Amino acid sequence: MESERLTIEREELYCQVWAEPIFRLAPKYGISNVALKKICKKLNVPTPPRGYWAKIQNHIRVARTPLPKIKYDQPKVHELNMNRSPVTKAKPEKPGPTLLPEALEVIERIESWPAIKVLKNLRNAHPLVKKTLEELSEAKPDNYAMLRPSGLLSLRIGTWAFEGIRKNWNDGKSKVVEDGLKEFLINLVTIADLKRQRRLEDAERERRRQEDLKTMQELERRRQEELRRLQDLENQAVRWTKAAQLRAYVAEVEKKACSSDLPAEEQELVTSWLRWAREHADRIDPLIGDAWKGPSIPKES
Numbered sequence: 073m074e075s076e077r078l079t080i081e082r083e084e085l086y087c088q089v090w091a092e093p094i095f096r097l098a099p100k101y102g103i104s105n106v107a108l109k110k111i112c113k114k115l116n117v118p119t120p121p122r123g124y125w126a127k128i129q130n131h132i133r134v135a136r137t138p139l140p141k142i143k144y145d146q147p148k149v150h151e152l153n154m155n156r157s158p159v160t161k162a163k164p165e166k167p168g169p170t171l172l173p174e175a176l177e178v179i180e181r182i183e184s185w186p187a188i189k190v191l192k193n194l195r196n197a198h199p200l201v202k203k204t205l206e207e208l209s210e211a212k213p214d215n216y217a218m219l220r221p222s223g224l225l226s227l228r229i230g231t232w233a234f235e236g237i238r239k240n241w242n243d244g245k246s247k248v249v250e251d252g253l254k255e256f257l258i259n260l261v262t263i264a265d266l267k268r269q270r271r272l273e274d275a276e277r278e279r280r281r282q283e284d285l286k287t288m289q290e291l292e293r294r295r296q297e298e299l300r301r302l303q304d305l306e307n308q309a310v311r312w313t314k315a316a317q318l319r320a321y322v323a324e325v326e327k328k329a330c331s332s333d334l335p336a337e338e339q340e341l342v343t344s345w346l347r348w349a350r351e352h353a354d355r356i357d358p359l360i361g362d363a364w365k366g367p368s369i370p371k372e373s
Contacts, residue, residue, distance in 0.1 A: 078152040082115045085150075086139045089119050093176070095183055095258055101152060105183055105254070111150050116140055122180045126173035169234070175265035182257050190250040225249045227256055234266055308358040315357035322349045 078101070088097055089112060098108040112119050118137040127134050142148060171179070194201065224243040231239065237259055241252045249256075329342045354360045 076153075080111060080115075080150045080152055082117060082142065082148050083139065085112065085115060086117045089117060090136050093125050093179070093183075094119065095179060103152070106187065111152075114147065115150060116142070116146055122184060123177055125176040125180065129171070129173040129176055169237075169262060169266055171262060171265050172269065175261055178261050179258050182254060182261070185254065188250070188253040190253075227252075229256075229260055229263055231263060231267075234263055237262060239263075311356045311358050315353045315360075318349065318353040318356075322346055322353065325349075 080101070089108075094108055095105050098105045101108065109119065111117075117139065121137075124134055197205075225248070226243070227241040227249050229239040238255065239259065241249045241256055243249055325342070326346050329339070329346075334342065
């Protein structure tokens with residue numbers, strides 16, 4: 073490990089704090105949000121007010137606070153001590169998750185809080201806290217001697233999703249969990265918001281799937297309707313052709329009967345048959361009556 077000094081210039085820092093939230097910018101310098109805000113205050117660099125990032129997320133134009141002119145006794149740069157391993161090339165940083173405006177506003181409020189301090193001797197503790205303390209004080213190893221009270225506190229956000237976001241905080245030799253409560257709350261809000269976005273995305277995908285399904289069903293309905301109309305059209309054409317053939321045949325029979333010297337009784341039977349045959353041809357003819365106005369004629373939508 074070798075020590076490295078990083079020079080932060082005032083104008084560059086101004087551009088950075090107005091380009092992304094401080095809670096995302098600070099880790100890039102390897103410092104806390106509070107430390108970065110102190111540097112901004114030292115260099116007289118204005119930071120976005122509460123609600124700024126929520127408005128930006130909602131595509132609302134918000135004017136930046138101009139960078140004040142520097143005074144004669146004011147520093148222009150800040151030297152930051154950084155402990156880094158020598159590397160040939162820095163890895164590109166992954167962009168932070170895109171959060172909804174409501175979550176950004178909550179995170180900005182958390183950022184504005186003073187450092188969270190936890191007293192060793194709690195007074196007027198919440199009943200759940202008291203109960204937890206009693207249970208932990210009386211805890212004993214289980215039958216397999218695997219669960220032993222250690223006196224160390226751990227916080228964990230119970231999810232394996234969203235790689236790159238810290239989810240575990242444990243007491244250590246130099247730091248305790250209480251030191252990371254603000255980070256814990258910010259990450260908790262971040263993960264909750266990302267889960268919410270995932271649910272919204274799943275719901276949107278399901279909505280589009282249902283729409284696609286309805287579209288496919290409508291297309292299938294129209295296809296079946298078109299098939300039925302084609303079948304009906306062809307059926308009517310067959311009936312019309314058959315009716316025309318029957319009339320032609322009946323006309324030939326009538327001509328033959330008229331040219332023949334039939335007895336009166338047989339002539340009456342032929343006349344009756346001709347009337348019945350013409351009626352039958354009319355019954356199957358789709359152009360007789362309203363049959364031709366049926367579903368085979370496309371209707372205007």
